[in-house]
Amino acid sequence: MKRRLVSLSGTMVLGLGLGLAHADDIDAAARIAAQRVAVGTCATCHGPQGHSLSPKFPVLAGQHAKYLVAQLQAFKAQTRGDPDALGYMWGMAAPLNEELMTSLADYYSRQTPIAGPTGGAALITRGKDIYQNGDSAAGIPPCGGCHGAAAAGTDDFPRLAGQHVQYVMKQLRSFQNNMRNVAVMHGVARGLQLNDMEAVATYLQALGP
């Protein structure tokens, strides 16, 4: 599987989702198998129906299937290198085959996302401004350019609405220091100060579907 670089224009993808089985191709048995794995294994960290309880683990409900498959492939290939990827997901993804990855991703993409807890008003205002308009002085482009105005994401860019503050901040720091080696996000996050990260993450957590 080839990796492709990512650009803000969206012509390149974050993930590796090439040659995926289409969701319509997933048969009933695969859906049942995915549900069983999701409820019996993934839910221990990612929560019921992908609504994780601990901010250490990302909310998966409503996440785009293609993005999820790309991440699972990156875990399995050990090309995603942030600390929790090493500690948890390299092992978890190792035995997954393409069919299960696809059906698991389909399962989570079908779950209904919800808004997370609301943070401080000042943080949300600042976060919304950065998300929508960027910060040209700091060289930060508007996040919504890729992730969508409502942070609902696309096939190639993840849904961020409703995601945990701590998880988003941790990923931004991982992009910043290249532990999670995604060139475009490294460029975006490079100029972000910690308080701005928190502001953007707080804004995103409170966003509903």
Place this chain on the structure above:
Amino acid sequence: MQHAQWIRGAWILLLLLGLGLAAPVAKAVPSFARQTGMACEACHTVFPELTHFGRVFKANAFTLDNLKQVRDIDATKQELLSLATLPPLAAMVQVSQTWLNSPLPDGTGGPGKSQTSTVGFPQQISLFYAGKVAPHVGAMIQLTYGNDSGTIGIDNTDLRYANSVVLEHERSLIYGVSVNNNPTVQDLWNSTPAWGYPYASTNAGVSPLAGTEIDGGLAQDVAGISAYVMWNEALYGELGVYRSAKQGAANPITGAAGPLDGTTSNVISGVAPYGRVAYEYQWGRHNLEVGVYGANFKLLPGGGSVGTPAALSGPVNEFRDVAEDFQYQFVGDEHLFSLAGTRIHESMRLAASFAAGAVTNPSDDLTTIRVTGTYYYHRKLGAAITHFSTTGSVDSGLYPAGPAPGVITSANGSPDTKGWIAELNYLPWLNTKLSLQYTTYTQFNGGDNNYDGFGRNASANGSTYLLLWLTF
């Protein structure tokens, strides 16, 4: 006469308490990490304390695996075999240095004193098979060499079957069976005795007289089978029974491993029921468990020899243990905190010992309380503090005085022992722990000053313990 009475009391005491008080305690098992491909932190805050993920992994019979398997299936794709190409083996080494606050009396009865410090090299070495055995079967089997026994023997062992179903509203139900050799070793929380704090302690100190049976009194001396369910990874229930499964015991007539007769001591009459209910609630990075557990052991004293026969029948000593426990955890990336506690109340009906004149009262009670707070920074630097307390009935037969300085005696027949343990930990790597532990007693075997009647104070039994603990 007084000396003979003391000897008899001590003997009965050993029978009653078993030899499990000095049993080695909790472990951590890197073969699970090898099997799952996941780092220690997935299952442990810092070993051996389990996270929620670790508890569910255990409830699922240690079967989550990511290793290459040797497989076989039948024509219906039913799995006939799923065996890791590499066995889930692990080892553990403990090296320690203990300094007692005060030397012990010389065992010869003379004016000499013992050394105050002891080197344990090793204090303990263990070999584990810990991981998946078959698609729904897992095992944690531990063989341990201890420098106190100087031998290798069976340690905590837990064989499990587990499966799960998805219920309505996508709730999970895990159900399983555990066959194990230590009541509570199958438990999922670190608030119960087998995996509770202190996770390691000196074996070169002075242990108090009293402890409840479920608190390690029968460890590695029994075999239990229990069935359990875990609903929605939150509500846990378990019922089981234990029977005696003596190690190193032999029938005197045949020389075979059984059947047990009156030459064996503390044999469970029939089966001892065991039960456990717990509920765990999670919110954010926090989780809180509250639960109850208990067992009822009826022990036949036995303990006779060819010269002094003792039938393995008749009156029993009954120990009814009812306990409550709780565990709170905050599991952050930077800061980790936990608070765990248990209160075990034991009601003793000592018909057998009372008839033999070995105890003063036909019934006694004993209550143990332990509360431990633990903090870690980045899983590297940590501290823990514990308050422990065991109090109970005064019984000069059960907790006898000695005729000479003896340390493990009680001048007033009381088991009351209280104190604190403070510990500092440093983990340069997740599987390598360096601990400095200080134990102090404010009361020991019923007294703070002159508890043994020969001038020894409770504080003399305090100790400082330096431990290097490697798991690999």
